[in-house]
Amino acid sequence: MSSRRGFLQNVLAGTGFFASAKVLSAKEMQMSGDMPGMNRKGKKGSIQDHGSPVLVETPDVPNLPFRMDGNVKEFHLIAEPVKQEIIPGRVVDLWGYNGSAPGPTIQVTRGDRVRIIVDNHLPEATSMHWHGFEVPVEMDGAPGSSQEPIPPGGRFVYEFTLNQEGTYFYHSHMAMQEMIGMIGAFVMHPKETYKPRVDKDFVIILQEYAILPNITVPNSMNMEFNWLAFNGKAGPATTPLIVRHGERVRIRLINLGMDHHPIHLHGHQFVVTGTEGGRQPESTWGPGNTVLVGVAQARDVEFVANNPGDWMLHCHLPHHMMNQMSSMVGPMSRRNGMPAGLDMERGMGMLRQGSATSEENGPSLGRGLGVGSTAEQTMSNSPLKAGNPMQRQDMPDMQQQGMQMGKPEVSKDANSVPGFPQDAFMEGPMMAMDKMVDKPENFGLRPGWSGFMAGMMTFVRVLPQDKYDHIMELRKKQEGNKPMKMDMPGMGNKHE
Numbered sequence: 001m002s003s004r005r006g007f008l009q010n011v012l013a014g015t016g017f018f019a020s021a022k023v024l025s026a027k028e029m030q031m032s033g034d035m036p037g038m039n040r041k042g043k044k045g046s047i048q049d050h051g052s053p054v055l056v057e058t059p060d061v062p063n064l065p066f067r068m069d070g071n072v073k074e075f076h077l078i079a080e081p082v083k084q085e086i087i088p089g090r091v092v093d094l095w096g097y098n099g100s101a102p103g104p105t106i107q108v109t110r111g112d113r114v115r116i117i118v119d120n121h122l123p124e125a126t127s128m129h130w131h132g133f134e135v136p137v138e139m140d141g142a143p144g145s146s147q148e149p150i151p152p153g154g155r156f157v158y159e160f161t162l163n164q165e166g167t168y169f170y171h172s173h174m175a176m177q178e179m180i181g182m183i184g185a186f187v188m189h190p191k192e193t194y195k196p197r198v199d200k201d202f203v204i205i206l207q208e209y210a211i212l213p214n215i216t217v218p219n220s221m222n223m224e225f226n227w228l229a230f231n232g233k234a235g236p237a238t239t240p241l242i243v244r245h246g247e248r249v250r251i252r253l254i255n256l257g258m259d260h261h262p263i264h265l266h267g268h269q270f271v272v273t274g275t276e277g278g279r280q281p282e283s284t285w286g287p288g289n290t291v292l293v294g295v296a297q298a299r300d301v302e303f304v305a306n307n308p309g310d311w312m313l314h315c316h317l318p319h320h321m322m323n324q325m326s327s328m329v330g331p332m333s334r335r336n337g338m339p340a341g342l343d344m345e346r347g348m349g350m351l352r353q354g355s356a357t358s359e360e361n362g363p364s365l366g367r368g369l370g371v372g373s374t375a376e377q378t379m380s381n382s383p384l385k386a387g388n389p390m391q392r393q394d395m396p397d398m399q400q401q402g403m404q405m406g407k408p409e410v411s412k413d414a415n416s417v418p419g420f421p422q423d424a425f426m427e428g429p430m431m432a433m434d435k436m437v438d439k440p441e442n443f444g445l446r447p448g449w450s451g452f453m454a455g456m457m458t459f460v461r462v463l464p465q466d467k468y469d470h471i472m473e474l475r476k477k478q479e480g481n482k483p484m485k486m487d488m489p490g491m492g493n494k495h496e
């Protein structure tokens with residue numbers, strides 16, 4: 001196969017070889033045509049009530065391609081360690097599938113016969129559970145009871161017919177592995193689209209990690225989290241959901257972590273139309289703008305994007321709207337150094353050397369390993385010492401990296417106001433990094449926007465036709481410029 005077009009056609013027509021399989025982005029799948037068996041008749045821009053559903057888009061996460069083996073849709077998942085860039089410059093070590101954490105999104109149609117080959121490239125045993133699937137027990141992926149765990153280097157082939165529809169997901173059924181990224185979306189489309197038909201359909205997977213400064217591995221024992229992610233990205237690195245003014249939109253929220261997340265949408269009322277158990281009858285739909293997505297749950301919300309603007313979509317737990325929260329940020333902003341002699345940079349979590357949990361650094365940073373730690377300190381905000389509370393020239397590196405590093409505006413008497421600071425150094429110009437997260441979907445956002453986006457946060461951008469078209473054009477250009485990535489991590493890279 002020589003051309004990209006030919007390759008895509010083959011994969012999508014179900015004749016592609018696994019050896020040349022490639023993880024397609026949602027965009028590519030949308031652009032390249034439809035999945036076999038999904039006869040999508042929808043014309044661009046038209047809102048119609050018949051025909052097959054639109055494909056879901058999982059921002060920042062690829063779709064998993066498949067091939068047809070007779071009448072079986074065959075997918076291939078590889079459990080493996082993954083380097084995940086949560087925000088620019090912060091690459092962490094997670095475990096996921098096919099180079100992605102969360103793993104690639106699987107889309108099937110009700111009635112499909114599905115085979116999923118799971119290879120274990122992890123250093124320990126794993127198993128794959130199909131959450132909420134009504135399948136024979138030997139296909140359930142419960143290690144020790146329904147099957148032997150898949151040993152390192154091993155493979156298990158799952159095969160079943162799916163007679164369900166809705167927002168489902170797959171995940172490792174090893175509890176600690178769940179906490180380090182091992183989940184992916186599994187959307188089962190109905191044969192005929194629901195009414196009213198949606199024009200855009202998105203998936204967002206909610207995850208949280210406890211990752212100490214200068215350490216790349218999440219502490220999956222910890223119960224407090226400093227990195228909160230939508231589809232593996234924390235704001236402002238999340239990719240906004242782009243919709244046209246007037247379109248009907250579905251967002252499928254999936255949570256598999258240690259915390260529950262009340263997800264809130266600005267500017268619109270939505271209705272909850274589905275759970276992890278599938279579609280709810282319309283008589284149960286009530287208006288809301290915040291939906292609590294509990295652990296192991298999925299919630300589908302739908303709304304008509306009738307209010308133009310860049311609207312925030314975020315978890316409303318305040319600590320889930322922050323990045324790399326540090327109990328010492330407050331104190332560091334009002335002292336010239338830590339009691340133990342650490343400077344502001346390190347106090348802010350930008351540790352230059354050593355480990356944040358070392359005997360030397362741990363206690364003075366107020367950080368420990370979490371469970372049973374003796375090094376944790378409780379810190380509260382208190383009035384500042386007089387003087388300049390923050391010297392941003394201390395952070396030339398950050399500026400070189402593209403942080404805008406503006407000066408937060410504070411009143412003259414700020415230091416004498418009990419409670420100060422709260423957000424003065426956590427949000428705003430200091431944290432802005434518009435250029436570092438530049439991408440087509442961010443085009444035209446208000447300058448400095450990125451300083452106020454963190455954690456589980458993204459935008460639903462409800463755009464007039466011309467702005468929408470412009471962003472789609474930019475997207476296409478970007479796709480064209482990208483070098484073609486043929487390798488599927490962990491797989492042979494032989495082409496026809």
Ligand SMILES: [Cu+2]
Binds near residue numbers: 260320
């Ligand atoms: Cu939350």
